[in-house]
Amino acid sequence: MFLEQVLNGLTLGSTYALIALGYTMVYGIVQLINFAHGEIYMFGAFIGLFLVTALGLNIFAALLGAMIFCMLLGMLVERIAYRPLRGKSSRLSALISAIGVSIFLSTLMALIRGPNTTRYPEMIAQNTFYLGSVEVSALQIIILVVSALLMIGLQLLIQKTRIGKAMRACSQDIDASSLMGINVNRVISFTFAIGSALAAAGGVMVGIYYNAVWPYMGTMAGLKAFAAAVLGGIGSVPGAMVGGLTLGILEIMGVAYLSSSYKDAIAFAILILVLIIRPQGLMGQKISKKV
Amino acid sequence: MAILELKNISQEFGGLRALDSVNLQVQEQDIFGIIGPNGAGKTTLFNIITGIYVPTEGNLVFKGQQLNKLPAYKIARLGIGRTFQNIRLFNKLSVLDNVRVGSHGVTRSTFIEGMLGLPATRREERQVFADARQLLELVGLDHKEMEYAENLSYGEQRRLEIARAMALKPALLLLDEPAAGMNAGEKEDLMKLIRLIRDENKLTIILVEHDMNLVMNICERIAVFDYGKKIAEGTPNEIKNNERVIESYLGVGV
Numbered sequence: 092m093f094l095e096q097v098l099n100g101l102t103l104g105s106t107y108a109l110i111a112l113g114y115t116m117v118y119g120i121v122q123l124i125n126f127a128h129g130e131i132y133m134f135g136a137f138i139g140l141f142l143v144t145a146l147g148l149n150i151f152a153a154l155l156g157a158m159i160f161c162m163l164l165g166m167l168v169e170r171i172a173y174r175p176l177r178g179k180s181s182r183l184s185a186l187i188s189a190i191g192v193s194i195f196l197s198t199l200m201a202l203i204r205g206p207n208t209t210r211y212p213e214m215i216a217q218n219t220f221y222l223g224s225v226e227v228s229a230l231q232i233i234i235l236v237v238s239a240l241l242m243i244g245l246q247l248l249i250q251k252t253r254i255g256k257a258m259r260a261c262s263q264d265i266d267a268s269s270l271m272g273i274n275v276n277r278v279i280s281f282t283f284a285i286g287s288a289l290a291a292a293g294g295v296m297v298g299i300y301y302n303a304v305w306p307y308m309g310t311m312a313g314l315k316a317f318a319a320a321v322l323g324g325i326g327s328v329p330g331a332m333v334g335g336l337t338l339g340i341l342e343i344m345g346v347a348y349l350s351s352s353y354k355d356a357i358a359f360a361i362l363i364l365v366l367i368i369r370p371q372g373l374m375g376q377k378i379s380k381k382v
Numbered sequence: 383m384a385i386l387e388l389k390n391i392s393q394e395f396g397g398l399r400a401l402d403s404v405n406l407q408v409q410e411q412d413i414f415g416i417i418g419p420n421g422a423g424k425t426t427l428f429n430i431i432t433g434i435y436v437p438t439e440g441n442l443v444f445k446g447q448q449l450n451k452l453p454a455y456k457i458a459r460l461g462i463g464r465t466f467q468n469i470r471l472f473n474k475l476s477v478l479d480n481v482r483v484g485s486h487g488v489t490r491s492t493f494i495e496g497m498l499g500l501p502a503t504r505r506e507e508r509q510v511f512a513d514a515r516q517l518l519e520l521v522g523l524d525h526k527e528m529e530y531a532e533n534l535s536y537g538e539q540r541r542l543e544i545a546r547a548m549a550l551k552p553a554l555l556l557l558d559e560p561a562a563g564m565n566a567g568e569k570e571d572l573m574k575l576i577r578l579i580r581d582e583n584k585l586t587i588i589l590v591e592h593d594m595n596l597v598m599n600i601c602e603r604i605a606v607f608d609y610g611k612k613i614a615e616g617t618p619n620e621i622k623n624n625e626r627v628i629e630s631y632l633g634v635g636v
């Protein structure tokens with residue numbers, strides 16, 4: 092029973108982690124909380140649904156299609172709503188712009204699809220099997236494996252490639268990076284693309300897992316993923332992964348052993364506790380300000 | 383031939399005129415010193431040359447090409463490298479990675495090529511590694527390549543900044559107070575290093591520095607700034623004996 096709940100928690104948590112990565116990477120480089128990120132995730136879920144129902148693609152093709160679409164959407168949002176403000180006005184303006192984009196995107200989807208919940212068609216036979224005494228569904232395995240692969244891919248990208256090196260440099264000193272010949276705008280654009288693709292993957296998998304998508308699903312998921320990013324230490328990529336998984340497990344344990352009606356309250360209460368004890372987050376760097 | 387030419391450059395911040403109609407020519411392969419009291423506009427000059435600021439007035443020509451309004455990264459890729467007065471290394475990257483980031487502007491491989499690990503990309507990456515190691519050897523940091531940059535001593539960090547700027551394979555290297563915080567022995571080494579870099583790579587160096595001994599020793603030409611204006615220019619000997627310079631900056635008895 093307990094192990095099953097851990098598995099449920101990991102499944103949910105890995106989707107939080109996928110979204111949290113986008114928050115943390117963008118914050119790491121431009122110090123912006125991209126509040127439209129939850130809506131990118133929602134668009135990912137809907138694009139996946141469209142590809143499955145209208146074009147009859149399988150789950151993996153739909154996942155890839157949604158990721159590519161959201162990559163472009165994320166870059167477009169950055170280009171239109173954030174870049175014109177960068178360096179010219181305060182960070183607060185970009186934050187307000189992000190909230191604006193968030194409302195625009197969710198309302199746009201509500202206009203296109205109506206505000207109600209749409210169901211995903213059944214894509215994976217709901218068969219479950221036993222690993223020892225633990226009941227596992229095929230879908231859970233798919234979500235865990237896909238998330239793990241994406242996160243490993245991201246780590247390789249950040250650690251091994253030239254653009255990953257540029258991303259790490261920009262996250263430490265954006266001006267010095269530009270003086271080293273790094274095209275900072277391109278790096279930022281790329282960061283939005285990667286973060287959005289991961290969120291889209293999360294959106295499609297959550298849509299299938301809970302068998303429901305709706306235009307406002309990005310709000311709560313975005314908020315929780317943001318919390319997960321903060322829990323892990325905002326700006327830290329491993330932190331977002333750990334934070335996402337932790338939050339997922341906490342939430343499921345709260346539902347299983349306490350009360351399902353308070354699941355969000357429990358998750359956030361624990362988040363607050365952790366941050367009181369470790370303000371920099373689980374994996375965050377302690378910043379000692381010079382006075 | 384002049385590698386860098388500043389024509390009537392002025393820079394205003396609000397009402398403050400940080401640079402006032404500055405004309406300057408730096409000849410190829412010179413070590414060119416810029417001195418002056420604090421607030422004279424020396425670092426502002428570096429920021430204009432590297433594209434951090436767009437000058438309010440005037441023209442900037444590098445190797446015959448107009449630089450005005452080019453973004454900083456493009457100017458860097460044309461071959462202008464720099465270090466910073468207040469050291470700006472990537473603290474959380476290793477010493478080696480700091481230098482590798484410096485080579486970003488001169489490598490070409492794209493993200494997809496990197497992920498695929500194509501032979502050409504791997505070759506380029508090996509070359510970057512080899513070049514970076516060579517630069518670290520040059521500045522005497524080859525034994526610390528896996529340290530975090532933040533764990534280096536002050537003098538080492540200044541040398542690492544030079545190595546990082548050199549990774550860009552610049553034709554023009556700007557050093558902003560390279561000797562600040564160094565002890566006498568380190569300054570001696572630094573002078574040798576600067577000369578060596580110039581002679582081996584045939585590049586041009588402009589340095590801003592307060593240490594008169596260092597400036598007078600290694601610079602072929604010197605420009606003196608005060609309140610945003612160039613008040614004198616010449617060889618070290620001419621500068622030492624210039625009345626106006628002595629009055630406003632060097633003081634009597636130097």
